[in-house]
Amino acid sequence: MDCKHIGKPMKRVEDIRLTSGRGTFIDDMNPFPNIHQAAILRSPYPHARIKEIRTEKAERMPGVKAVITGQDIAALTNPFPVGVTAPVKYYSLAVDKVRFVGEPVAVVIAKNRYLAEDALEAIEVVYEQLPAVVDIEKALEPDAPVLHEAVGSNIANHRHFHYGNVDEAFRQADLVVKHTFFYPKYSATPVETYGVIAHYDPSEQQYTIWSNFHGPFTLQSVMAAALRTPSNRLRIMIPKDVGGSYGIKSGVYPYMVLMAVASRIAGVPVKWIEDRQEHLAASSSGTDRVTWIEAAVKRDGTVTGLKMKMVDNVGGYVRAPEPACLYRTHSNTTGPYRIRHLQMETIAVMTNKSPTGLIRGYGGQQLYFPLERLMHMIAQKLGMDPADVIRKNLIRAEEFPYTTPSGGVYDSGDYRKAFDMLLDIVNYDEFRQKQKQARAEGKYLGMGLACIVEPSGSNMGYITIALTPEERAKSLPKSGCAEGATVSIDPMGGITVRISTTPTGQGHETVAAQIVGEVLGVDPRTVKVVAEMDTLTSPWSVASGSYSSRFAAIGSSAVYQAAHKVRQKLLHIAQELLQVPLDQLVLEHGRIAVKDAPGREISLKRLIGSTHWNPDVLPPGMEPGIHETAFYTIPAAMPPDENDQVNGSVTYGFVADAVTVEVDIETGEVKILDYTTVHDAGKLLNPLIVDGQILGGLVHGLGGAMYEELAYDRNGQFLSGSFMDYLCPTAPEIPPITIKHLETPSPLTPLGAKGLGEGNTMSAPAVIANAVEDALSGLGVTIDTLPLSPNRIWTLIQDAKQKMEITA
């Protein structure tokens, strides 16, 4: 397709307002009169019973309108529904127990935040401390402290999966390689924290909530159920500017419900802007995970089977959409490899840490860290080069579309080509020489490789794989990834687009304008895209929102189809007026003309005008006005079948990374010398935005690998409560990065685009860990946990040294 606008690096339309300080973020808004501010009292204990809460002193303080406690919440809301059978009751305020440090216990509504926080100090809470547990393996032990008595244990979800013939594969193996890996809990800490402005109108029994929430909008039903309200009396509105999220703001919904009830009780609109300490302690995060992984391997490096046990720590409450963290990557568990026999055991365990949710990469980094590390270990055991082991197992180009043992359907790809491109760019063979030389000079250089499949466009059905086929059969099947968009043109020819993809910095307004401009033959800068979302007026469905990198594959396709409906309408009107068959007409340069008949044309303005000002000339049966909505979904998004096979995402990209590091063995410091990534995301819609997304995702992965951890001590005390201890990468930490693209278009989407932006978040931790282990090869150090802090690396080196001295 030869495009004028799609695929071009058009400057973003959002930039003018954002560089002028004229963005409208949630805290900039005052949509109601008499807005009061909320402050939240939070538990200092990881696990305790609430014996008593005394609020009289706080209620009498200056400017205070109301003080809300768990009893108020239990009276006006239901526990949040969640997709597991374990009877976990999660409310937006602690009711009888607190289960993590930072859990909300009471809310003060006052004239301003300062006065509200003053009143927090006057609330008296009597706690009865209980023993806490934060370690995943300890929480599974029979005598572990139990968080939810009704559940009886700390297990929120537990499933077994068996595909192919794993036992046979392991029987026939020449070698079995196994290891246990630990993945840490960390967040993505957008610079803008959670924000909610809630208003309850008793005369209409209407809740209106503004928030920087971004879906998935399955959670609207969860909120409506909690508020015991019909869904059309819960109006959720999202501002057009959201200060980053990377999945984290999906978890704002319990606070939306909390502030909605607070507004109802206090009788005034309530605004709550989370502060950074609250955000680190009690917003949302990725899960920490322990993975036991075993591979059945042939002497030539072929991996024939995998056994994996994955235990995710979902925190004090299993909160929707968890335990999706375990299942988002279900379909691509075998990554880019042709492994046909797969056994999985998945467990979601609850401990006294903050509840988890969506995060950039969602399950990918936790999956690929053990998988890619294991591929390197297999190479070590066989005395082969890791690149050869990887290449041997990669899915071949002619095997696409490729169905994985767990039901994933990889739509397109040329993995070997991309991998060979990568090795070529980094001069892989030469590196080994360089490495030898460096070691002789006492320098520890290493190179790591990682190849991963990047799923995008989540199929809502995948979440039900948390249930057994029998449990699933009890309710309606779930599937689909639908997104809606509306393209309309007003009487004066102004083109407007409404999207429901709630962008958080990805430039949806720009790409949507490029698409509509392309389809309607107009300058994209004349197209107005409305990115605000309103559940009462936007075209949306359960899968709407921005998550799982779905805009390029799905969101853009909805815009494309809606624009095409408008285009077809205009062509039909022109056909009627010019009395010429459709295939003789071209739409370009602001008019529809007859091919090879100069002068026979009608301007778009006139065509549009006729639909409003003179509908009499329209073809018989055609409606006046121009207002077309399209809902787009991909048929590949089907419900899981009775064999627990599911295609969890609709499009699959490929990312191959190579990283070189130098490790200072005296201090344990890891320096990343360079990072190269070859990236296949199908057709690229705006190269400027694409590279920005890749870089951003990469730096999130780098942060997880090197610096970020939401740390708790073994008693459940939260330790990284500010940015002084929770370290995010800054400009000097970024290594030189090379990005190269390969485009194998998706056959499933109208523009051939696949989602992107999460790939390197999933691969960076694995590739950097591989590089560090490679740098330290021969020292007896095994990297099986993160982050790669100097403290940790140094200790590993010392411990290995001691061990070697003992055995020597």
Added chain:
Amino acid sequence: MTGNGSIELNGPIEHVFHKLMDPEVLTECIMGCKSMELVGERKYRADLSVGIAAVKGKYDAYITVEEVQAPHHFKLVVHGEGGPGYVDAEGIIDLTPLDESKTQLTYTYQAEVGGKVAAIGQRMLGGVAKLLIGDFFKKIKKNLERGQQIA
């Protein structure tokens, strides 16, 4: 966090022990202690104002004296709660006479800190605890010396 230490105090063992049991002396010597009142058998309530890193605040503290074996040994149990968080601490104090006018005091303590002050001031806590406890015993020592001068 845990810690221990020892200090030589001027005064015979019974005198030193008596001083350590005196709430007025304790109020004077505990850093940030505004007041202390007896609320039960060997149980005191105190208002403490302490600052650790950026987190300053008031703590409502209960101090109990346990395992009293006069004049050699006792245990202090402290539970403080306030805006910045909470503290649960235990200190064991042992006195040994060095001669009729000097006493050796050895102490061990363990403390658990929670809430905001733990989340933000984590790196400081060990050092601050040492500081507060060291300061307390220094002040006790001075108090005893002053008492001797007057005598």
Added chain:
Amino acid sequence: MIQAAKHEKVLVRVRINGKLYAEEVEPRRLLSDFLREDCGLTGTHVGCEHGVCGACTVRVNGAAVRSCLMFAVQAADAEITTVEGLSLHGSRHPLQDALSECHGLQCGFCTPGILMSAAEFLEEHQDPTTEQIEEMLSGHLCRCTGYKGIVEAIAKVAKEQKDR
């Protein structure tokens, strides 16, 4: 020196982006909240309230400072420039356009703070190295862009400055 009781309000007079503001505020009111809520200038953003993320950076008497670490009363009688003042009289600051051309922003939340720091930096550095730019940027957290586009934008404007 100003002395005031905790809840007593103080009149703070400041010139922001060339315009005079006079508001009565509590002594403990942060400059960031004062700018955003009392003066209605919401371009300055708050990301951490402990001086690490840099989103709240404004220029007070020319110097780039964290407005979350200052009280409004401390800025009395000062000349403050916020991001809204960068494109005064209709013409945009070269940094604003350079950031867009180099795709140095995505969500835009950290952008105002970076613009203010970078504006000061470019006034003081005629020919900065990449290391110097990164060093200055180390006081700003961006979680969207990976910083590359921001560094490029600042380097671009520095070069244009030098060539002029």
